[in-house]
Amino acid sequence: MTDTGGGGPRPRGMRWREGTLTAIVFAICLLGGALRVDDQSLGPPPATAYLIAVATCAVLPLRHRSPLAAMAVTTAGGVLVPPLGLLLSPPIVAPAVVTAYSLAVRTERRTATEALLASAALLVASNLLFVFDTLSWQDVSRVAAVAAFPLVAGVLGQSTQNRRAYLAAVEERAWRAEESRDSEARRRVAEERLRIARELHDLVAHQITLANAQATVAAHLFATRPEQTRKSLDELVETTGDALDDLRATVGLLRQSGDAAEPAEPTPGLSRLPTLLESFRRAGLEVSVHQEGTPRSLPLGVDLTAYRIVQEALTNVTKHAGTGSARVRLSWSQDRVTITVADDGGGAHTPQPDRPPGYGLIGMRERATAVGGQLSAGRRPEGGFLVSTELPLPPAKDTARRTGEPATIEDRTSDGDAP
Structure with a gap:
């Protein structure tokens, strides 16, 4: 398909360049019209040479918009050279050489090839018709040069077109790569924001819920049992202190300009489950634990997910x-650990109408999905609420038992008490 680009107004510099090129080609064409076979000296070009030069050079500025039409006109001018008594030589077909280059640059390869071969054939045939009877080696070499010049210009034009296409493809790939990097950066930022939101939610919800429960107990016992009230207030102070320390550590990580060499404290996992359960017991929630199977060490991400799910589920119970x-029940199998948290309460585990919806269940489900597990939550047929999650385990041969892993969790119930 012909490229018709360049039909709009051209810059001033472009017009000057076109004018200069046209003048140079016009001079070369006139030089070719002044050549003679039998006379090596150059004389003034005849009127017919001016006619050919003007006709063929006049279409040069149009070769950008209509390269096929410009090629046809310049070829026709070359075909008329022998009938007008002029010598068909490479200089006199200079306009055809220029249009051949533009044609190859701006049209597809097949169209340009067919047009250039047809042009060369017409130029050769027109010359041979007039010199066939007196054909010499000099005529053969001259006609071969006349046919070769437009073809060589076409090859150069095709090379230019291929280079432009290659550079355009490279630029397109670079642009797409940049877009992909920007999209990946935005995706990572969104994932990081979501991760931070989950961590802050679990941290704040857990600590504030415990503080609220302890404050409620202290207010309830203030008049009747002052000693117990003081104990509840001491636990409240400890809980709020822990909350401030955790928030300070989390915000400190967010304010770091680079990656920390190592975390300020170990990432929470099931090894800290006894401490977590004890904090709920101090707030008045009696938590029992049961395990089945042989506990195994977990990857850091799965370990943190298991801990946070238990934490959030017990926070919702409170x-x-x-x-x-x-x-709380932990069931260990060959390739997964199943964690369930159940209660017998009558609460709905849903926000009240005058409160905005929370993100506890959403966050737990996102955490489980992120490590390749799944989570379900809902009412139990016999009453109460159940949160159950299945998290994948690595092959047993790839893990080693770690000190302080879930095996140290206190077994507070029998099989019959498990949810």
């Missing part, structure tokens, strides 16, 4: 269940 007890 906030919504309306009961003073909950049961």
Whole structure:
């Protein structure tokens, strides 16, 4: 398909360049019209040479918009050279050489090849018709040069077109790569924001829920049991202090300009589950634990996910269940660990109508999905609420038992008490 680009107004510099090129080609064409076979000296070009030069050079500025039409006109001018008594030589077909280059640059290869071969054939045939009877080696070499010049210009034009296409493809790939990097950066920022939001939610919700429960107990016992009230207030101070320390550590990580050499404290995992359960017991929630199977060490991401799910599930029990007890069960199998948290309360585990919806269940489900697990939550047929998650385990041969792993969790119930 012909490229018709360049039909709009041209810059001033471009017009000067076109004018200069046209003048140079016009002079070369006139020089070719002044050549003679039998006379090596140059004389003034005849009127017919001016006619050919003007006709063929006049279409040169149009070769950008209509290269095929310009090629046809310049070829026709070359075909008329022998009938007008002029010598068909490479200089006199200079306009055809220029249009051949533009044609190859601006049209597809097949169209340009067919047009250039047809042009060369017409130029050769027109000359041979007039010198066939007196054909000499000099005539053969001259005609071969006349046919070769436009073809060579076409090859150069095709090379230029290929180079432009290659550079355009490279630029397109670079642009797409830049877009892909920007998209990947935005995706990573969104994932990081979501991760930070989950961590802050789990941290704040857990600590504030415990502080609220302890404050409620202290207010309830203030008049009747002052000693117990003081104990609850001491636990409240400890809980709020822990919350401030955790928030300070989290915000400190967010304010770092580079990657920390190592975290300020170990990442929470199931090894810290006894401490977590004890904090809920101090807030008035009686938590029992049961395990099945042989506990195994977990990858850091899965270990943190298991810890946070238990933490959030027990926080929801404290906030919504309306009961003073909950049961945690860990079931270890060959390729997964199943964690369930259940209660017998009558709470809905859903936000009240005058409160905005929370993100506890959403965050737990996102955490489980992120490590290749799954989570379900809902009411139990016998009453209460159940949160259950299955998290994948690595092959047993690739892990080693770590000190302080879930095997140290206190077994507080029997099989029959498990949810």
